[in-house]
Amino acid sequence: MWLSSPGSAALSLLRLHVPEAHQVFGGVLQTVTDIPQRVWLKNAAGEVIDEAMSCREGNAFLITCHGGPGVRLAVEEELAQAGLSQTAANLYGECTFVSRTLTLLQLARGPAAVRMVLEAAKETESLRNLLSSPEQIRPQLAESESFRYLFSPPRIQLWGPVNAGKSSLLNKLCGQPLAAVGDEPGLTRDVIEGRLEHQGFELRLFDAPGHWVGGVGVDAEAQALAREWRGEADLVLELTPPGAAPELPNSLVVASRADAAGADGVSTQRPETLEALKSRLVEHFFGRLAALPPSRRFLLHPDLRNNLERLGEERLNADQFRRYWLD
Ligand SMILES: Nc1nc2c(ncn2[C@@H]2O[C@H](COP(=O)(O)OP(=O)(O)O)[C@@H](O)[C@H]2O)c(=O)[nH]1
Ligand SMILES: [Mg+2]
The missing domain is CATH 3.40.50.300 (P-loop containing nucleotide triphosphate hydrolases)
Structure with a gap:
């Protein structure tokens, strides 16, 4: 599972779940402990793919390698050859309304913004209510229009x-x-x-x-x-x-x-x-935002706003919406 995106010269972080003595990367991981150490990742032909840092993390290995697309491709190829499947990283655990809203905490500017995000994350019920009265979507989106200033100050x-x-x-x-x-x-x-x-x-x-x-x-x-x-x-x-x-x-x-x-x-x-x-x-x-009751301030996440707009215009169906945000 990649935990970071590829950049041309950046570092990439890989979390690898493999059994103890697995032969992946030429077996270099067998000597890795929970103290980070330098390893030379090799492919099946014994060629060095990358010089990386690695340590154990529970029953997995964390590997910091170079993030260049070439290195990532070679690493992915080696993993595929070793029969290991890749999963997409989900850094926020269960992707629900609550966790998606909480991702905004990192962006919230000022204590009032933090408080509003925390309140919004509790308002799952309000979102359900809104879905049962779709005619309310448009006015509520308009009402909370200034939410963007919580993240990008005016x-x-x-x-x-x-x-x-x-x-x-x-x-x-x-x-x-x-x-x-x-x-x-x-x-x-x-x-x-x-x-x-x-x-x-x-x-x-x-x-x-x-x-x-x-x-x-x-x-x-x-x-x-x-x-x-x-x-x-x-x-x-x-x-x-x-x-x-x-x-x-x-x-x-x-x-x-x-x-x-x-x-x-x-x-x-x-x-x-x-x-x-x-x-x-x-x-x-x-x-305007501060005057709204918390149950109407939940329209914070830009993806949520976008999805609600699409729902209001019937470009997204309610089941899809529910599955993504609520289930
Ligand atoms: N009496 C008084 N003088 C002020 C006030 N604000 C600015 N000044 C003075 O007005 C002059 C011009 O101020 P400045 O802030 O440089 O103006 P700017 O050109 O619009 O940036 C300065 O001498 C300031 O000290 C104020 O509220 N009262
Ligand atoms: Mg001036």
Whole structure:
């Protein structure tokens, strides 16, 4: 059973179940113990296939060999010649809804995401219920649309004129001096990424060169780069300093450098405005998901979503679906 995929120069891990004195690989495994040792795997003709590491693992052998396709082919050929059959690796044991959902734990970003995956894994019954009312599939998929942000935190692009306070805000929200800040316009020439966690959810923030109002601007290359990154964003957070008007139609507009008491908007001098902005962003991306009862948050696994979509469109039949996810 291969436990890893072939790469051109990578290592491959093989778990081999053979009786004690089996002659496979020229009998080299007979001297292998539970301490890893170097072995020369040979084929039936006595030629060396690979220099590998091997050790015993219970009643099997673990063999680390080179992952190149040529080596794997030679190893597989030798195993076939020795009359050994291959099984496909199933690293997650029983492949059910629970175990498939739990595979997402490795990808979950932030404590809230971990909690939601764990909750989702318990919701087998909800999946059964959904299968008995297929008209619910589409609305429930739409409802849990933002689940993807639990694994790939949303990208928020800061936007606004030079000196709007973008770099200062990035630094404050992320709690680190990531970007240079100052009155000299055009200090930011690159896109700078920061991350922050709020209420257990992760967000990604991107600073970018600002545009100049009514004049020759930061070099065109920097501006083009900023626009390119803006196109990748899930949300544009547009800062309007005193006297500036918003530029983009679909952005979240926030007045910046709003230090005056009572002024709406955000100020790096007023921590409560920073907290409020973070909460607003979390609500924007995760509010809908967090408001759902756990029994309706189970649509997490991308394969499950895909299969449910196909089921909803009658491109997959319910028996197949049940066998794959539930039996
Ligand atoms: N009073 C005040 N000044 C700010 C605030 N945010 C930024 N600044 C100042 O505004 C200037 C430009 O800030 P910067 O973050 O570099 O703006 P950017 O060009 O949009 O990245 C700097 O001198 C900052 O110290 C704020 O909330 N209040
Ligand atoms: Mg800047």
